[in-house]
Amino acid sequence: xxxxxxxSASRPEPDPQNPLPPHRVGRIDIHCHLIPGxxxxxxxxxxxxxxxxxxxxxGYTGSIxxxxxxxxxxxxxxxxRIRQWTAQLQKHLDHVGLDYQLxxxxxxxxxxxxxxxxEENEPxxxxxxxxxxxxxxxxQWSRWIDDAFDWLIERDYQPILAHPERLGLDDLPxxxxxxxxxxxxLQGNFRxxxxxxxxxxxKWIRQFLAEGRYQLxxxxxxxxxxxxxRIAGLEVARQCYDADDIDRKTIDLPRQVILGIDx
Ligand SMILES: [Fe+2]
Numbered sequence: 001x002x003x004x005x006x007x008s009a010s011r012p013e014p015d016p017q018n019p020l021p022p023h024r025v026g027r028i029d030i031h032c033h034l035i036p037g038x039x040x041x042x043x044x045x046x047x048x049x050x051x052x053x054x055x056x057x058x059g060y061t062g063s064i065x066x067x068x069x070x071x072x073x074x075x076x077x078x079x080x081r082i083r084q085w086t087a088q089l090q091k092h093l094d095h096v097g098l099d100y101q102l103x104x105x106x107x108x109x110x111x112x113x114x115x116x117x118x119e120e121n122e123p124x125x126x127x128x129x130x131x132x133x134x135x136x137x138x139x140q141w142s143r144w145i146d147d148a149f150d151w152l153i154e155r156d157y158q159p160i161l162a163h164p165e166r167l168g169l170d171d172l173p174x175x176x177x178x179x180x181x182x183x184x185x186l187q188g189n190f191r192x193x194x195x196x197x198x199x200x201x202x203k204w205i206r207q208f209l210a211e212g213r214y215q216l217x218x219x220x221x222x223x224x225x226x227x228x229x230r231i232a233g234l235e236v237a238r239q240c241y242d243a244d245d246i247d248r249k250t251i252d253l254p255r256q257v258i259l260g261i262d263x
Contacts, residue, residue, distance in 0.1 A: 023059035024247045028254035031218035032063045035085045039068040041222045050224040052100050062101035070109035079122040103127035110136035112144045115151050135162040163189040165204035187216040190233030217249045
């Protein structure tokens with residue numbers, strides 16, 4: 001039975017007559033801002049630990065840390081430093097007894113000139129794979145956006161476009177068709193399903209889920225105060241769509257395709 005929130009923006013509330021389905025353990029979040037103090041994500045290690053405890057409750061066992069890589073705003077964020085920060089954070093988790101695995105990565109902001117940046121810097125791959133998580137915020141689809149994707153594809157990287165449902169662009173499905181035909185994968189943000197990212201993002205994520213466009217779904221966790229709505233989006237996804245498919249996109253695909261873990 002579909003609940004009310006399957007067709008409109010509202011958060012699922014616990015219903016004793018109709019409990020939420022059990023969560024499978026072993027989810028890997030491929031997109032998060034949990035490294036404290038390096039971008040607009042967690043500010044302190046305590047916030048990071050609180051986020052991780054919330055994630056563990058819904059079956060997450062690890063995250064790929066993907067700080068924003070955007071030279072104008074966060075000039076220190078590059079892969080050598082992110083690897084170091086991730087290792088330091090992992091040590092902290094181990095020290096406080098949180099059984100949770102981290103891998104280094106990044107979320108590269110595309111900008112006019114990003115190819116010059118890529119030619120001088122290490123592309124931020126996820127957990128040492130060939131996958132690169134990308135986002136951008138443009139009001140129009142410019143030629144340089146396609147050029148940046150093509151630059152990566154020609155060099156055997158595998159781009160993943162983060163939260164395309166949040167792009168306020170005309171003719172979005174046509175542009176996504178073009179990217180997907182070139183092998184670009186799409187990653188949706190659970191929070192968009194709650195309506196808290198606006199009605200347009202909710203409309204797009206519901207359409208794209210129904211069309212089977214996403215290969216991956218993620219929390220894009222920032223701080224504890226917004227994580228509840230992101231987790232609510234996971235609940236909506238599992239109740240309104242094929243729960244096994246949602247689990248595949250948060251467990252099996254991240255593990256097998258990105259991390260190369262069998263089983
Ligand atoms: Fe992000």
